Amino acid sequence: MSDTKHVDAVIVGAGFSGMYMLYRLRKLGMTSIIYEAGSEVGGTWFWNRYPGARCDVESMEYSYSFSPELEQEWEWTERYPSQPEILRYANHVADRFNLRPDIRFNTRVTSAVFDEEARRWQVETDGGDRVTARFCIMATGCLSAPNMPHFEGLDDYEHDWYHTAIWPHEGVDFTGKRVGIIGTGSSAIQSIPQIAKQASHLYVFQRTPNFSMPAHNHDLTDDVQRAMKERYQEHRRKARESAFGVPFEVTEISQKPALEVTAEERRQELERRWQTGGATIIASFADVLTDQEANDLVAEFVRDRIRQVVDDPETAELLCPDDHPIGTKRPCVDIEYFETYNRDNVSLIDVRSDPIRRITPHGLRTGEAEYELDAIVFATGFDAMTGALLRIDIQGKGGLTLKEKWEDVPRTYLGLAVSGFPNLFAITGPGSPSVLSNMMVSIEQHVEWVSDCMAYMKEHGFETIEPSAEAQDEWVEHVDVVGKSTLYPLANSWYMGANIPGKPRVFTPYIGGVGNYRKTCDEIAEKGYEGFELERERITAAS
Numbered sequence: 001m002s003d004t005k006h007v008d009a010v011i012v013g014a015g016f017s018g019m020y021m022l023y024r025l026r027k028l029g030m031t032s033i034i035y036e037a038g039s040e041v042g043g044t045w046f047w048n049r050y051p052g053a054r055c056d057v058e059s060m061e062y063s064y065s066f067s068p069e070l071e072q073e074w075e076w077t078e079r080y081p082s083q084p085e086i087l088r089y090a091n092h093v094a095d096r097f098n099l100r101p102d103i104r105f106n107t108r109v110t111s112a113v114f115d116e117e118a119r120r121w122q123v124e125t126d127g128g129d130r131v132t133a134r135f136c137i138m139a140t141g142c143l144s145a146p147n148m149p150h151f152e153g154l155d156d157y158e159h160d161w162y163h164t165a166i167w168p169h170e171g172v173d174f175t176g177k178r179v180g181i182i183g184t185g186s187s188a189i190q191s192i193p194q195i196a197k198q199a200s201h202l203y204v205f206q207r208t209p210n211f212s213m214p215a216h217n218h219d220l221t222d223d224v225q226r227a228m229k230e231r232y233q234e235h236r237r238k239a240r241e242s243a244f245g246v247p248f249e250v251t252e253i254s255q256k257p258a259l260e261v262t263a264e265e266r267r268q269e270l271e272r273r274w275q276t277g278g279a280t281i282i283a284s285f286a287d288v289l290t291d292q293e294a295n296d297l298v299a300e301f302v303r304d305r306i307r308q309v310v311d312d313p314e315t316a317e318l319l320c321p322d323d324h325p326i327g328t329k330r331p332c333v334d335i336e337y338f339e340t341y342n343r344d345n346v347s348l349i350d351v352r353s354d355p356i357r358r359i360t361p362h363g364l365r366t367g368e369a370e371y372e373l374d375a376i377v378f379a380t381g382f383d384a385m386t387g388a389l390l391r392i393d394i395q396g397k398g399g400l401t402l403k404e405k406w407e408d409v410p411r412t413y414l415g416l417a418v419s420g421f422p423n424l425f426a427i428t429g430p431g432s433p434s435v436l437s438n439m440m441v442s443i444e445q446h447v448e449w450v451s452d453c454m455a456y457m458k459e460h461g462f463e464t465i466e467p468s469a470e471a472q473d474e475w476v477e478h479v480d481v482v483g484k485s486t487l488y489p490l491a492n493s494w495y496m497g498a499n500i501p502g503k504p505r506v507f508t509p510y511i512g513g514v515g516n517y518r519k520t521c522d523e524i525a526e527k528g529y530e531g532f533e534l535e536r537e538r539i540t541a542a543s
């Protein structure tokens, strides 16, 4: 594949976004090719194989809805699916729809440059492939660029170290080892209980504690699956129209502000949701994410649960989040996370008060102590939302790079497209609900919107589409205003770019709600793609 070839569309990434995009474009009769850096499909679920990796959206909701046959025939085994099960599902989808012939695996896209004369994207890969395409679709994932902070001395560390997001396929046996894990985000919270079961001792290096809710995971019975399959269409519709892509239970109480119900009613509602499991507690009252006082009540309820579970009061206090409103960082869902701190072979080390100074050849040193470690796990997260896109040299009109364009803020229209970058689409891009939702719902909505847009262009003889600068500015402003009407900007979260030094500090996803957002996108399409500039095919243009 070293000669330049031409396709209608290049898709970057073979996770759930890229696979569905390929499926839709085939239906339109378009030629397309996916480039995927990994050796198989699945994206997130291909890479994140750390012990305990699991989805925290229920399996019957975290799945494609576009194929009724697939939806009816696939059998999930657990309420919350494990990484191996989701990966099996992704592979099944690739086989079922025969997607692999159009996917180039082990191939990373390094650059995408818009040729203004030819109105084509020129795409290059690390394998020397060169392809030109009318459309370039970035299905590169919001959480696919691992963040590895610089730690002095790591090069001289004499034992093995791992990042949760690039986990060895053969697995890791920690039996009898002294293991250190850095981080206490979702990945760490899932892996800590599992690693603790193997390691001779596990040291958890925590800088910031996080809120976590019990999953109450269980096997899915045939009856439960059958019942859901009978009402699938209705359930999926509710998910699409909901705020977070999951039809969280709406009760009389949950529609009220937290302070409008009595203390006893509040306690009962929170307790009920805690027993239900998952992140549903965030939806207990109407104003949890917008009112500090309401939020404090829910946060204190969760802190009390932590204090009840963890035996050692000092450890319990260290595990109680105190620097951000609950829900403003991605809520974690766990299986016996806090219980794990009651084990004799687990120690919580507070690296907020005593930061990590360096990695030593045999472990790790903080300001005040030294730890001998036979293995280190970095659960340090991702350069989220923009990372994977900006790691590609993307150049639009006039040679402007996306990096330059997004220097201050990731500017998009609807999180789907960028002014000055014609025919470039991002699936679940910054400025769309994406990471604030059940991502399967958001992925399907974006893929369908983009492929419908491409079909419209074909039908009406348009060659390029890009947002107008004005429409984009208005959208960026709207995303910002809606974000600021909530408590989200108060957290030092990756939603805010806060975990990456030098990254613009803005609330990047759109919190207007999945259902409302879908309506906006549909209305824009119905009005002939309002806010977009479309250019007709030129007689001279090669097709």
Ligand code: FAD
Pocket: 012, 013, 014, 015, 016, 017, 018, 035, 036, 037, 038, 042, 043, 044, 045, 046, 048, 053, 054, 055, 056, 057, 062, 107, 108, 109, 110, 139, 140, 141, 142, 143, 144, 187, 388, 392, 427, 428, 437, 438, 439, 440, 443
């Ligand atoms: P990804 O699955 O990230 O796939 C993107 C693909 O693009 C990757 O395979 C990557 O290798 C490839 N790629 C990127 N750049 C290039 C390049 N330059 N060249 C070639 N290939 C490239 N979401 C939920 O809704 N619920 C959950 O419970 C949930 N749990 C998660 C747990 C973990 C551990 C992580 C990391 C994420 C989780 N997510 C969850 C978010 C998850 O990323 C999405 O649900 C979904 O899998 C994203 O699919 P995607 O295809 O858009 O992106």
Ligand code: NAP
Pocket: 054, 055, 056, 057, 143, 149, 164, 182, 183, 184, 185, 186, 187, 188, 190, 205, 206, 207, 208, 330, 332, 333, 351, 356, 379, 380, 381, 382, 435, 494, 499
């Ligand atoms: P994360 O939430 O960003 O957590 C990273 C952790 O590493 C934080 O605790 C952070 O501490 C710590 N850290 C980073 N640099 C550090 C340093 N130099 N010294 C000490 N600590 C450091 O990343 P993640 O856990 O991989 O999760 C990312 C997202 O992926 C989640 O929010 C979620 O969307 C998704 N995910 C979901 C699930 C699930 O349950 N479904 C599981 C895994 C991931 P600070 O907070 O102090 O910066």
